[in-house]
Amino acid sequence: MLDVRALTVRVGGKLVLRDVDLRIDTGETVVLFGPNGCGKTSLLKTIMGGADYRIESGCILFRGRDITALGMDERARLGIGLAFQRPPAVRGVKLAGILRSCLGKRGAFREQELAGLAAELNLEEFLDRDLNLGFSGGEIKRSELLQLMAQAPFFVMLDEPDSGVDLVNIRLVGLAISQLLEKEKPAAGGEKAGLIVTHSGYILDYVNADRACIMLDGTICCSGSPRELLEDIRAKGYEGCVQCRGQK
């Protein structure tokens, strides 16, 4: 599905990603761990096509196509979706409006479909609100997932979907993510794939991830079982990763 090869990226002159390799297959869900500022969000934004993320070298292949030179909107239309960690508030643009636009890009849809999606994330009352304006942290996460559900991308990127979400809503968030990744129908092989950045790992209680990677200082240094890596990080912190990398 996604093949990131030797990607080196700068933002405003600062090196944020160094020689990153990451391959994610169709049907696979990968979680990305790493300390603050290590480059996790930069990797997601670069894959999405953020204008500030200048690719120095390397390339990004999506479903066999080189998308390195494509703009964000083109990548979105090809089927890449990103739930932002801290999206901007967009005054005057209603949540329902952007959902209609996302649904409309996939073909004809009915208003009931939109209302149904909003109900799944307990956001019916937010449809007429300005996008993210005055939303709480948890509401933003749910609104981001709702937009992705309307987009239905092949490749789903989630930037800390569990931070700021209360215990009641984390289950909804987990369900929504499983639905986005089509985790409920693994027998079909699944057309989707995902990359989830998580700090706390809470979301792993609700989403069945296949593999985890650890990012340190702009590069992916380790990969393995999500549970095992999370336990290691909890036990030894990222300091342990640094030492481990040193030993290698």
Place this chain on the structure above:
Amino acid sequence: MKRKAAAAAEKQAPYGPDIDLDAYSTRPEKHGAVASLTELPVEVEERALSVGVAVGEECRNGSFFQMDHSVVFSAAYQSGLEVMDITSALEKHAWLEEYRWRALAADADKYTARAELMPHHGYFLRALPGVRAEFPLQACLYMTQEGLAQHVHNIVIAEEGSELHIITGCTVASPVRSALHVGVSEFYIKKNARISFTMLHNWAPDVAVRPRTAAIVGENGIFLSNYICMKPVKTLQSYPVAYCEGDNATVRFNSVLLAGEGSDIDVGARVFLRGRGSRAEVVSKAITTGGTITARGHLLGEAPGVRAHLECRGLILGNRGKICAIPELEGCVKDLDMTHEAAVGKIAPEEIEYLTARGLTAEEATAVIVRGFLDIEMKGVPASIGEEIRRALEGEKIGGGF
């Protein structure tokens, strides 16, 4: 009154560039009356429609149509509503003289003075006590002659417990490039009465416009004003004022302005909150694609329990153009709550990028944000007028290509 006005004939207005009034002709050709607005030529019909005035009069309770200095049509279709030209109204109602220049001073500046010294009609609209207009009244002030001056004086009265909805469109025939429009409008909203007033302007690149508007709002009265000018104009300066005289009076001014290259727009709204518990909201949305906009707002809280909010938002599209937001609050009693919010800038790139991540192109994202910016509160405005406002705003292809 004439003497007072004559003394102010050269008095410059505090805002806006000074206009040489003598540069405009005051001798237009005469236009004959029509029995129905549908008799008007198609090109007039189209221009009128662009400012919300429909010749078919669908969903209208009455119409007034003035071309240059000739009143060509006036009619009311609901009992208890009056629609006529001001000259006839003053002849019919001797008491109306009491209302002339009560809310505004004839010697405020050279433009009010001109409207008194050289009046060219204008409309008189009135709802009798307790009468609630089912549909809006519409009025069109139309200019057909190059270089003409049109000075109108309008008076609108909502008697106690009545309700009026008005849509006024001011425009010029399509070949006209230069003209002067001076429009004096006085609104009287009595106890428990309500007026919603929507004004759409569609001028031409060399037209000078000086509306002079004031409203007096009585106890529990409501005055809602929407002003929209999205088309080129050379100079437009207006600073309508409302006096919340009665307790619990409510005033809302919304304005949506677009200044292209060469347009100089200076529009504000001032509200005196004098009645206990009176409320005001002034919201201005200004976009420049190369012109200059000054958005003023002034709230004066003079009674306890007053609540008022002022909002000036300016959007700069492109690399030229200027927006100046000047909000002012003045409170002189302790028990009041007045706030203001002003923001001027371009569209934040991260907002555009965010929407492109949802599959919109940068042009689509910009257009969506601009449309959202122009969205105005339509509460209290009849659906048919809301539609006209939406049409006037959506007709604009702005925001793309930046």
